[in-house]
């Protein structure tokens with residue numbers, strides 16, 4: 001018992017600078033066999049940078065890394081992988097136009113195509129998918145899968161590579177509660193087999209539940225390490241942000257403004273008979289399990305998907321937007337869920353990513369006023385506290401959470417009447433989350449109607465005046481803030497409670 005646990009990883013005094021940004025300043029981190037060690041910190045604290053240094057993706061400026069008792073210098077990802085390190089990156093790294101199977105074994109496929117044994121590969125793919133209990137066809141194209149399915153495939157890929165150390169950079173930011181439960185079961189079984197896990201997440205309650213130890217970074221510096229047993233959320237948040245956070249929920253009185261969006265009997269590919277109203281100044285949440293059809297409903301209203309039937313009125317007039325561009329012209333905006341695939345242009349400057357949604361209008365008016373554009377973007381960078389050196393930085397150089405805020409800034413900059421937010425705080429740290437909540441409340445106070453799609457029940461309860469719950473493509477209930485609780489929302493989301501009368505108005 002007294003024998004010290006065997007260390008698999010030790011990181012000492014690692015520093016990394018990107019241009020003017022000191023991303024890591026002499027940080028430390030260590031990990032034992034069979035241990036889950038969580039790394040937490042605000043957006044931009046340096047978590048992903050440390051992982052990239054460990055994985056041989058970016059070179060370090062200083063410091064030493066010991067793996068399995070020996071000092072190592074990984075010059076590229078292949079060397080780290082060969083040593084037994086598997087990394088599941090924050091930004092999913094699969095090739096969407098290839099099959100599940102090809103993505104699983106891509107890095108290990110030999111160039112000698114004549115010798116690829118497809119039958120054997122298919123069998124191994126099925127084994128790998130079984131490890132994460134994912135039932136998809138190995139020949140399916142990755143682009144046809146949901147984000148959460150893609151995330152499970154990344155995990156299957158790491159497992160089938162026989163890694164001894166698995167690094168998970170926000171592995172469950174797109175997973176539903178049940179999928180997260182499954183992930184945690186998986187992590188526990190990996191632990192039992194002696195595999196070490198480095199776990200990065202902004203979900204503090206889950207970090208406390210799954211980890212043995214927690215280390216915090218702040219602004220690229222090491223803050224401290226604590227044992228998870230006996231630790232509280234407040235202790236962890238305090239290490240991360242260095243101050244107490246006010247996390248109480250305050251929901252304003254519903255302003256009772258006039259109806260802006262009126263939807264009756266809307267039916268589409270993944271949902272049917274959806275009816276609801278949204279008023280000016282109202283925050284209306286759509287709650288439910290991943291796959292309940294919430295995003296599809298709102299994407300349809302936004303003109304990104306087709307409805308088969310139903311009635312939509314905006315400002316009293318019947319509408320059927322043929323495309324998002326048309327919806328934007330009428331004053332709608334939608335922040336979509338997967339920032340990399342659907343929203344951001346990684347190689348472009350932050351400035352253009354933010355001002356992009358308005359470019360069609362700016363150009364129509366003559367030319368783009370560069371100074372005006374800059375001022376507008378600066379304004380939103382400030383409002384949302386986006387951490388960057390300059391608005392000329394490429395989006396790819398921002399931390400994950402700051403990329404998410406950039407997407408938000410773009411849509412806010414269009415000055416919408418109706419703002420649809422699909423999981424707007426994925427990957428955003430606790431401090432920034434509180435700021436985004438305040439921003440959403442302020443927009444509502446100014447009269448903007450807000451539709452919030454969120455799988456996080458605390459988020460829904462903290463923000464929404466009313467909550468529409470969906471289950472398997474149908475509305476099962478509509479609740480006022482005062483009547484809502486996590487238990488009730490779950491009961492409607494799982495179809496246990498179902499008392500929505502489709503014919504009736506819901507306001």
Ligand SMILES: Nc1ncnc2c1ncn2[C@@H]1O[C@H](COP(=O)(O)OP(=O)(O)OP(=O)(O)O)[C@@H](O)[C@H]1O
Nearest residue numbers: 018023043044045046047048049397398399400401
């Ligand atoms: N390629 C790059 N070029 C320039 N700066 C970068 C680059 N990658 C990261 N940075 C900067 O380094 C700092 C640390 O970023 P990092 O991605 O490690 O943060 P993080 O802790 O993972 O944050 P998040 O929780 O938002 O994912 C940030 O200030 C970021 O803007």
Ligand SMILES: [Mg+2]
Nearest residue numbers: 047048090400
């Ligand atoms: Mg990160």
